[in-house]
Amino acid sequence: MTSTPPPAGAFVVPPIPRLPSTAGSRNRVSIGSSFSFGPQPIISSFSAADMSGSTHSRPLALDPNRSMLPSSPRSSLRRYRRAKESIGRHPLANDSMDVFQDTEIESDNDDSEWGMIDRMRLWRHDALMQHLYETAAFWGDKILSWTTRSGPAVPNVDGGIKVEASMCHLRGILMLKLNRGDQAKLCFMEALTLDVKCYDAFDQLVSGEMMTPDEEWEFVQGLAYREQTQDDADFVQLIYTSQLRKYKHTEEHALTRRRLVEEFGLSDNPDVLFSFADVLYTQFRWADCYVITTRILGLVSIHDSTMPLHIACMYHLNHLHSKLFILAHELVEREPENPISWYAVGVWYLASGKWPQARQYFSKTSLMDPRFGPAWIAFAHTFAMEGEHDHAVTAYSTCARMFTGSHLPLLFVGMEQIMLSNHSLADEALNAAYAACDGDPLLINELGVMAFTHGDYQRAADLFKRSLELAQVTQSSQMSWTITYLNLGTCYRKLK
Numbered sequence: 001m002t003s004t005p006p007p008a009g010a011f012v013v014p015p016i017p018r019l020p021s022t023a024g025s026r027n028r029v030s031i032g033s034s035f036s037f038g039p040q041p042i043i044s045s046f047s048a049a050d051m052s053g054s055t056h057s058r059p060l061a062l063d064p065n066r067s068m069l070p071s072s073p074r075s076s077l078r079r080y081r082r083a084k085e086s087i088g089r090h091p092l093a094n095d096s097m098d099v100f101q102d103t104e105i106e107s108d109n110d111d112s113e114w115g116m117i118d119r120m121r122l123w124r125h126d127a128l129m130q131h132l133y134e135t136a137a138f139w140g141d142k143i144l145s146w147t148t149r150s151g152p153a154v155p156n157v158d159g160g161i162k163v164e165a166s167m168c169h170l171r172g173i174l175m176l177k178l179n180r181g182d183q184a185k186l187c188f189m190e191a192l193t194l195d196v197k198c199y200d201a202f203d204q205l206v207s208g209e210m211m212t213p214d215e216e217w218e219f220v221q222g223l224a225y226r227e228q229t230q231d232d233a234d235f236v237q238l239i240y241t242s243q244l245r246k247y248k249h250t251e252e253h254a255l256t257r258r259r260l261v262e263e264f265g266l267s268d269n270p271d272v273l274f275s276f277a278d279v280l281y282t283q284f285r286w287a288d289c290y291v292i293t294t295r296i297l298g299l300v301s302i303h304d305s306t307m308p309l310h311i312a313c314m315y316h317l318n319h320l321h322s323k324l325f326i327l328a329h330e331l332v333e334r335e336p337e338n339p340i341s342w343y344a345v346g347v348w349y350l351a352s353g354k355w356p357q358a359r360q361y362f363s364k365t366s367l368m369d370p371r372f373g374p375a376w377i378a379f380a381h382t383f384a385m386e387g388e389h390d391h392a393v394t395a396y397s398t399c400a401r402m403f404t405g406s407h408l409p410l411l412f413v414g415m416e417q418i419m420l421s422n423h424s425l426a427d428e429a430l431n432a433a434y435a436a437c438d439g440d441p442l443l444i445n446e447l448g449v450m451a452f453t454h455g456d457y458q459r460a461a462d463l464f465k466r467s468l469e470l471a472q473v474t475q476s477s478q479m480s481w482t483i484t485y486l487n488l489g490t491c492y493r494k495l496k
Contacts, residue, residue, distance in 0.1 A: 116232055117146055123197050126160030132169065135161070135199040138271070142239070145269040165195035172204060176371065181404060185210040189219065196223045196236055206243055207305070208371055209406040212436045213245045216405070220244060235264060242275040246282045247439040253279060270296045270303050281309050284480050286316040307340045308374045315351050324348050339369040346378060355382040373403050380412065389416045407437035414446060423453060441470035445484045452487070457494045464488035 120142060127136035172187030188210070191201035202220075205211060211219065220240050225233035241256045257275055266272045277292035293310035296303050314324040328348045331341035346361030359382040365375035380395030393416045400409035410433035417426035430447055437443065448463030464487050471481050 116235065119229075119232060122160050127199075130161060130163065130166040132161065132166060132198065132200045134203050135197070138199040138203075141271065142266070142269065145266055161197050162195040165191045165198040165201070168194060169198055169201045169204075172201065176204075181210065181402070185404075192219075192223060196225055196228050196240075202240060202243075206245075207373075209245075209373060209403040211405040212407070213247050213405075213439070214437075216244055217249060238264075239271065242272060246279040247437055268299065270300050270306065273299075274303065274305050274309075277306065277309055281312070286313045289313050290317060290320070302335070302338075304340070308343070311340075311344050311347050312374075315347050321348070321351050324351060337368075339365045339372050339375070342368065343372070343375050343378075346375070350378065350382065350385075355386045358382050371402075373399070373406070376402065377408065377412075380409075384412070384416060389419050392416050393420075405436070407433040407440065407443065410436065411440070411443050411446065414450075418446070418449065423450065426450060439470060441467040441481070441484075444470060445481075445487070448484075448487060448491075452491060452494075457491050461488060461491035461495065464491060 120140075124136045124140045127133070168187050168191035172184040172191065175181075175184035175187055185205065188201040188204045191198045192205070205219075206216065221237070223237070223240075225237045229236050238256050238260055242253070242260060244253075246253055253275070257272065260269075260272050260275075261267045273292055273296045277289050277296065280286075280289040280292065289309060290313035293306050293313060296306045297310060311324065311327070314320040314327070324344070325348050328341070328344040331338070331344050335341050342361050343365040346358045346365060349355075349358035349361060359379060362375045362379040362382065365372055366379065369375075376395070376399040380392050380399060383389075383392035383395055393413055396409045396412045396416065400406075400413065403409065410429050414426045414429035414433060417423070417429060427450055430443065430450060433440075433443055434447065444463050444467035448460045448467065451457075451460035451463055464484055467484050468481060468488070471484075
């Protein structure tokens with residue numbers, strides 16, 4: 001089976017039936033923290049969308065209807081009063097300097113009930129004392145969304161973040177430095193099992209894609225929220241669920257986002273907005289995703305999870321390439337030590353078709369942060385786009401070894417093997433990708449291509465139909481799946 005796109009005119013079945021595979025008909029150019037790569041022919045066949053609404057001779061590149069976030073008026077959180085008595089601080093917080101510049105704990109003569117905000121201030125304080133800065137920033141960000149200030153520290157009434165969890169997290173970091181990913185994964189899982197409030201461990205597992213989507217979902221839903229955070233169990237579980245990958249459990253993710261907005265008043269929280277953007281990116285709705293990421297960066301200047309999505313959307317929408325150039329320069333000038341700055345430069349060179357220069361900056365990004373997944377994927381894309389398929393397979397394989405929970409590197413290995421006509425190796429890679437994630441319609445399409453190559457036309461037709469059904473579940477544009485419809489039609493002609 002060839003991997004060349006269909007001819008521009010009416011499709012004619014060649015003497016030896018061969019289906020076009022998206023492996024050869026689209027470039028691997030969608031770069032994001034979610035590692036979601038959509039069918040590329042639509043990018044070259046559609047004009048860029050104009051976000052300002054000006055008139056074009058051709059329609060919007062993907063979806064002309066921009067999504068509206070289901071938001072409702074914020075519900076005011078109940079204002080809890082602090083405890084009557086001042087309880088001793090955390091055992092680790094025995095330094096003489098108060099980092100919060102407010103050492104007095106207010107007291108009154110009313111009830112001694114502690115509220116959610118007070119408890120999260122405790123979690124933030126404990127995280128700072130234990131050098132879990134991502135955890136401190138994560139919970140502090142939620143405090144800031146409910147109040148206009150992060151506030152002072154509060155006494156330790158529930159034990160705070162367990163030191164044992166911090167130790168497991170530190171051990172996991174050391175394992176990563178030693179390139180022992182499997183052991184690091186177990187350490188981070190142990191840290192979360194000991195204390196669900198240790199967000200640093202959660203972030204390493206999810207952003208590092210150490211677990212498959214199914215493993216991720218099962219593990220996070222099975223944590224001991226009620227036992228460890230009885231009063232805040234629902235919120236912690238919801239905010240963690242919103243950060244998971246969006247290939248499956250579509251209804252559950254939608255309900256999670258709705259509850260965070262309506263019940264907890266987090267409609268303008270960057271992490272909750274990122275969850276909206278992530279699902280839009282997974283659905284290949286780049287114009288809609290760009291609207292949300294722009295809103296997030298209007299609230300905070302830098303949001304580590306959002307920046308790769310924002311940059312990838314600017315790549316896909318051709319009319320934003322000039323803005324991508326300006327953004328890359330601003331990032332380099334403002335934060336030259338941040339890997340995302342040089343990643344943005346590499347993406348701009350990728351958009352300009354300058355593969356060697358792009359590869360240079362993606363390599364620089366990977367040296368600065370070896371766990372920055374989008375740079376590894378983009379680095380491999382530069383070889384694939386140049387036609388260096390052997391080098392591309394090597395680069396994708398390296399990425400697959402580093403990010404064992406992601407199916408996308410294996411998917412791209414299979415697509416490159418299709419280009420090289422190594423069908424047995426393509427089957428092996430695609431089946432391994434399917435074992436990791438069976439909910440990606442692009443992967444199902446490639447499996448259908450291989451089934452057609454082997455002459456199993458009925459199975460190929462079933463796989464193409466399933467791919468289209470999954471695409472409808474994700475509500476992505478029908479035009480994104482033109483090749484899959486073409487493949488399905490060719491299978492029906494063979495079965496006639």
